[in-house]
Amino acid sequence: AQSVAQPEDQVNVAEGNPLTVKCTYSVSGNPYLFWYVQYPNRGLQFLLKYITGDNLVKGSYGFEAEFNKSQTSFHLKKPSALVSDSALYFCAVRDLPTLFSGGYNKLIFGAGTRLAVHP
Amino acid sequence: NAGVTQTPKFRVLKTGQSMTLLCAQDMNHEYMYWYRQDPGMGLRLIHYSVGEGTTAKGEVPDGYNVSRLKKQNFLLGLESAAPSQTSVYFCATEAYSERSPLHFGNGTRLTVT
Numbered sequence: 001a002q003s004v005a006q007p008e009d010q011v012n013v014a015e016g017n018p019l020t021v022k023c024t025y026s027v028s029g030n031p032y033l034f035w036y037v038q039y040p041n042r043g044l045q046f047l048l049k050y051i052t053g054d055n056l057v058k059g060s061y062g063f064e065a066e067f068n069k070s071q072t073s074f075h076l077k078k079p080s081a082l083v084s085d086s087a088l089y090f091c092a093v094r095d096l097p098t099l100f101s102g103g104y105n106k107l108i109f110g111a112g113t114r115l116a117v118h119p
Numbered sequence: 120n121a122g123v124t125q126t127p128k129f130r131v132l133k134t135g136q137s138m139t140l141l142c143a144q145d146m147n148h149e150y151m152y153w154y155r156q157d158p159g160m161g162l163r164l165i166h167y168s169v170g171e172g173t174t175a176k177g178e179v180p181d182g183y184n185v186s187r188l189k190k191q192n193f194l195l196g197l198e199s200a201a202p203s204q205t206s207v208y209f210c211a212t213e214a215y216s217e218r219s220p221l222h223f224g225n226g227t228r229l230t231v232t
Contacts, residue, residue, distance in 0.1 A: 019145070024166075025187040034220060043123070043209055043223030063227050090161060106177070107221065 002027045004093045006110035013081045013117050021076040021113045023091030031093050033074040034066055034107070038088040047089075050074060063103050077117070081117045120144055125210050125224035132200045132231045140195040140227050142210030150213040151193040152158070152177075153185060155206040162209065168193055178215045 003026045005022055011017045027061055036044040048059025055067045065076045076089060081090040124143045127183030140150065149170050153174040154162040182204060184196045197204060202228045206226055207228050213219040 032218060033129060036221075041225070043211075043225045045223070046220035049218070049220060079231070104166070109162040111159060 002031075002093055002095045002108050003107070004091050004108055004110040006089075006113045008113050009103060009111075010114045010116060011076075013115070015117055015119050016080050017079045019078050019085070019115065021089050021091075022113060023076065023110060025072050025074060025091070027095040029095055030064060033065075033067065034062070034092040035059065035063075035074075035076050036090045036092065036109075038090065038112075040087075044058070044090060047076070053070050058066055067073045081115075083095040083119055085118050086117045087113055089112050123203060123210055123212055123222050123224040124193065125208075125227050127227060128225070129228050130230070132197075132229065134201060136200050137196070138199050138229075139197075140208055140210075140229075142193040142195070142224060144191055144193075144210075144212045144222075145213060146189070146214075146222065148212035148222070149215040151187065152211040152213070152214050153193065153195045154177065154197070154209045154211065156193060156226075158229075165195065165208075200229075202231045205229060205231045 005024045034049045035047040037047050038044045047063050048057050050057045050067045058064045063078050067074050092107050092111045094107045095105045126141045146220040152167045156162050163179045165183050167173045168187040171190040183223050186194045207226045209226050210224045
């Protein structure tokens, strides 16, 4: 069964410093990995995804994420945090569809990590 | 281009009352989902649909029903609301590809007293 873990409930960073939001996953095969961001009173917005290829993926708003197969991780990073980056961040994973899954696998979300960037 | 629209935005119900949440999309996406979001629990899938006229159960389907009579609409029903169904409900859509991201509505905040 697929699963995803975000080990930190909250991450605190000073503005201008680099930030990392951690995510680890478990799938039976090769994963599709996603990061989403949620601002207050809004739905989730897509940030970036890893499907295949280069392990470093670049996304919206200057965010990037590094896929590490040996550590089964997909940590979200940004070189210089902004106060406006403060939000709730969700990692999500999907196993590749197989005949056993009926050709379709659902997306599984982590519990979320709240990022607080302080001036 | 509205994307994914959820109605209503807020609702307060008494225990035992019923209601229907509507999700409408104008992106011609095949897949539609209903999630609930509770503090510390992330998003949990209630029901989903892989196409018009089809629905399937997710992780937490009990107490909910859904219908997808038209491709653009996905309805979530609560037949007899319970306080445990107090939550924020999100609808999401996805193109016909596991590689594509989900597009979310802005949510419905439901309180059951």
